[in-house]
Amino acid sequence: MGILLQIDSAKMINAAAAAVQAPEKMNLWSLLDKGGWLMYPLYFLFAATIFVFFERFIAINKASKIDGNFMSIIRDNIITGNISAARSLARNNSSPVARMIDKGIQRIGKPIDAIEKSMENVGKLEMYKMERNLSILSLIAGVAPMFGFLGTIIGMVQLFYNINSTGNFELSVIAGGIYVKMITSASGLITGLIAYVAHNFLTTQVDKTANRMEAASAEFIDILQEPTR
Template sequence: MILLQAQTAVDSVATSATSAQGISLFDLLLKGGWVMIPLLIMFFLTLFLIFERWLAINSNGKLEESFIDNMKDFVQQGNIKSAESLCRNQRSAAGRIFEKAVGRIGYSIKDIESTIENASHIEISRMESNLAYLGVIAGIAPMLGFVGTISGIINIFYSISLSNDFDISTIASGMYEKMVTSGAGLIVGLVAYMGYHLLNMKIDRIALKLQAGAFDFIDVLQKPITSRS
């Protein structure tokens, strides 16, 4: 009898240990139901947009201090063609903006400032393209996850109403499965929210550098130019 009781206790402990091991991440995601499909799509889309925009902003936002200094030297010497060639070879937002500005030399300062401002708006808009999708995902993903949870709860209580079997273990099991969608939605929304604001901060820093470079360029134009070519 003692041996039988000991064996029963061992089996009980083994069963508890097995159930305490938890569930794999993949199985847990599957238990979230159909809502996990759009959430996974939004998650991978979020990662793609963050990396794509990060690379694009780094590529277009390059602004070397030597470029501004060399361009100012060419302009002050009246070597306009070399200044335009220098801007064209930059292949960046700064290069395209100042290429248009150099091309307006000879017009009024106000006209050149307007050209720089308009070109800057265009380049900043290019850097911000697709960022709006991150904002949309940041807002939709948590709500979609909550919809999945509410849908699961409705199904649980509908099943109880049909079977008249109010078992707390069944409710708890169904609840944790359906709350997976809420957790997943919050994670996707958080990643999209962080990516959106970090990328916008990066664009703001680039815009500030472009503005400082534009001030230096206008300051050079207001000084006497030694010769023109």
């Protein structure tokens, strides 16, 4: 009987020790909540990054779509002298390339330099429309890590002030305070990294569309210099 009591007591002691040593489970939201009030600006910056990225991605993707036969049809209509059909085709297409070509068609009969200048002006306006709000992502990429570092610095100041006030130099207290304050730095860096990648990705998409516009402009000028049928 005594042996059984000893075994039961040993099991209870081991279970209690395991319960004490078991690490505290923490989900993502409770972990982020420990970052303090500076996490709220980071939440806002993260939400702004996601919103601007998808809004610009949809707009740029829509602007880059154009029928592969668009310029071929424009060429056939212009060479055959059917200017009204060429302009109707350009006006019924909502892409930047079509709007630029439409401006060139409207200037047919004027010197080539004047046509190129008017198309270039339309191209600049279309580029501005596509690049709108991309500067927000660039700003977030620089500001978000700064907010994170600021939160860490404020947290470290508070931690060492409390240590100085209470005289509690236990390693667990110091380590716990440091890891909690590093949450803001990690959040700021992640948000800034996402904004940086999003900005560069969208800039690449804009450049691709700009190249299509330049190619279409050059092809249109070549069409104008071909003899009519």
